[in-house]
Amino acid sequence: MPRTAEPDVTLHNPSMEKSPDAPIELVAYQSGWPALFSAEATTLSAVLSPWLVGPIEHIGSTAVPGLLAKPIIDMMAPVRSLTEARGAIEAAAGAGWVYFPYKADVMHWFCKPSPAHRTHHLHIVPIDSQLWHDRLAFRDALRSQPETAAAYAHLKLSLAQKYSQDREAYTEAKTSFVAQVIAAWNPRAGAAAHKAGNPDPVSQRSRA
Numbered sequence: 001m002p003r004t005a006e007p008d009v010t011l012h013n014p015s016m017e018k019s020p021d022a023p024i025e026l027v028a029y030q031s032g033w034p035a036l037f038s039a040e041a042t043t044l045s046a047v048l049s050p051w052l053v054g055p056i057e058h059i060g061s062t063a064v065p066g067l068l069a070k071p072i073i074d075m076m077a078p079v080r081s082l083t084e085a086r087g088a089i090e091a092a093a094g095a096g097w098v099y100f101p102y103k104a105d106v107m108h109w110f111c112k113p114s115p116a117h118r119t120h121h122l123h124i125v126p127i128d129s130q131l132w133h134d135r136l137a138f139r140d141a142l143r144s145q146p147e148t149a150a151a152y153a154h155l156k157l158s159l160a161q162k163y164s165q166d167r168e169a170y171t172e173a174k175t176s177f178v179a180q181v182i183a184a185w186n187p188r189a190g191a192a193a194h195k196a197g198n199p200d201p202v203s204q205r206s207r208a
Helices: 033-047 087-094 130-144 146-162 167-172 175-185 187-195
Strands: 057-059 073-079 098-100 108-113 118-126
Touching (some): 033 057, 073 130, 087 098, 087 118, 118 130
Parallel strands (some): 073 118
């Protein structure tokens, strides 16, 4: 599970700290993933409508046709600010999402149905943030550059074998690759990330 937390955050689920993470499992791309995203996005759009300022986005490796991935649908919902969207935490929890204050300074993070068996991740992110733009940039770069997607798949396979029981280490080991892709796709975003001391704003624990 995430190693950073804010215990006073509303609706923090203490059981998340004791629940074991599922091991890293990579599978071949499945044509049904976009439909799974669309179905959940339709439901979430209604649940989160008071806070949304745009459409919910499909991110992560399941959003890239042909790319192997952990079979978890990553979803990113745009809001004006995390403070204004604080009520969305309770709303999402009421719809079956499990909240944990992972990187709570940049997003509201959820999984579903449980940390041990995940089918979806939800990231509520400010639409004007660097994180929002970088996640979309990384996804779009992989979608449009087959050679980059193939290199990423090779990297993920080797790291999944090395860190099969450690999601945090698996994610951190991808940071250099992800940062290079973002910088090449959007040089200004890559420079901003480097200047801020965060070489990989895209690579969160949810990354497939």
